[in-house]
Amino acid sequence: MKNPEEILQILKENFPDFNLELKTDQPTEALVIASALEIDKLSLFLRDTSDLLFDSLMNLSGVDEPKNSLLSVYYHLESTTLKHKITIKVSTDRNKPEIPTVSEVWKAADWHEREAYDLFGIIFLNHPDLRRILMPYDWDAGYPLRKDYENPEFYQGMKVPY
Amino acid sequence: MGFLDKEFTDGNIVIAKAEDLLNWARLSSLWQVSFGLACCAIEMMATSASHYDFDRFGVIPRPSPRQADIIIISGTVTLKMATRIKRLYEQMPDPKYIISMGSCSNCGGPYWEHGYHVLKGVDRVIPVDVYVPGCPPRPEALLEGLLKLQEKIRNESMIKKSA
Numbered sequence: 002m003k004n005p006e007e008i009l010q011i012l013k014e015n016f017p018d019f020n021l022e023l024k025t026d027q028p029t030e031a032l033v034i035a036s037a038l039e040i041d042k043l044s045l046f047l048r049d050t051s052d053l054l055f056d057s058l059m060n061l062s063g064v065d066e067p068k069n070s071l072l073s074v075y076y077h078l079e080s081t082t083l084k085h086k087i088t089i090k091v092s093t094d095r096n097k098p099e100i101p102t103v104s105e106v107w108k109a110a111d112w113h114e115r116e117a118y119d120l121f122g123i124i125f126l127n128h129p130d131l132r133r134i135l136m137p138y139d140w141d142a143g144y145p146l147r148k149d150y151e152n153p154e155f156y157q158g159m160k161v162p163y
Numbered sequence: 164m165g166f167l168d169k170e171f172t173d174g175n176i177v178i179a180k181a182e183d184l185l186n187w188a189r190l191s192s193l194w195q196v197s198f199g200l201a202c203c204a205i206e207m208m209a210t211s212a213s214h215y216d217f218d219r220f221g222v223i224p225r226p227s228p229r230q231a232d233i234i235i236i237s238g239t240v241t242l243k244m245a246t247r248i249k250r251l252y253e254q255m256p257d258p259k260y261i262i263s264m265g266s267c268s269n270c271g272g273p274y275w276e277h278g279y280h281v282l283k284g285v286d287r288v289i290p291v292d293v294y295v296p297g298c299p300p301r302p303e304a305l306l307e308g309l310l311k312l313q314e315k316i317r318n319e320s321m322i323k324k325s326a
Contacts, residue, residue, distance in 0.1 A: 145279040159282060159288060
């Protein structure tokens with residue numbers, strides 16, 4: 002079992018070029034902030050290194066941060082063998098939100114990333130099947146969990162607003 | 164003296180209007196499409212179960228819309244589901260009745276303002292006969308809704324056009 006500082010230390014030693022940062026002043030678990038295009042390499046390392054063994058992606062969720070013009074993704078990881086947890090946060094440009102997929106590393110990410118795509122419009126590069134998952138397939142009114150989202154007046158002839 | 168007088172002296176004969184008789188038969192055997200959407204569906208199942216016993220009113224769940232008289236929209240109608248509900252409704256033979264059960268299907272319920280995915284009332288796609296309020300309504304409320312529907316059927320006329 003490792004605490005977040007130790008986990009970050011291991012990551013920094015192995016990825017000296019990556020701009021990694023730890024935030025511990027959270028009401029929840031400590032947060033590792035990484036940049037978006039590194040997440041696929043990072044995730045494979047997190048899963049397979051014998052000191053870390055993060056074999057479970059408990060949750061993956063999108064967050065809209067219009068103040069910083071960012072779209073973020075949080076990865077909540079747990080190691081079921083070593084019993085430690087960490088949260089990884091990556092951010093991407095709100096106007097061109099592209100993040101590499103981790104669905105090859107954790108299968109759970111497949112549908113979670115589709116959900117983040119469906120509701121936030123984050124494009125997960127190299128995702129095997131990036132389709133809408135919750136909204137109707139022909140939903141063309143945008144991404145509902147973005148802060149600036151506005152409901153369409155009609156969908157298939159049905160009035161949407163109250 | 165009418166020519167029927169002698170016919171009715173043996174007993175076991177009831178004289179009624181054909182319309183009343185047919186309406187009574189219709190309201191006493193409402194077959195319901197098995198269809199549930201959300202939390203309300205659990206209450207609907209409880210209404211069908213032994214304690215509340217929907218069957219005593221002649222309500223029998225039917226797994227096909229093609230032999231059903233009534234559909235209870237019990238739960239949150241999402242926009243995605245609304246198109247399916249409409250199709251299901253169109254597959255039912257006439258005369259058909261709809262009970263809208265619970266706040267969600269009545270008016271969008273707690274999703275009325277921020278629920279981008281919820282239809283704000285199932286009556287935007289199909290015509291509703293009885294609205295049962297509540298979130299979710301207790302089985303007693305659904306029973307009351309059914310009795311209201313039976314009352315409506317009892318007063319229907321197949322000769323006179325309804326307004």
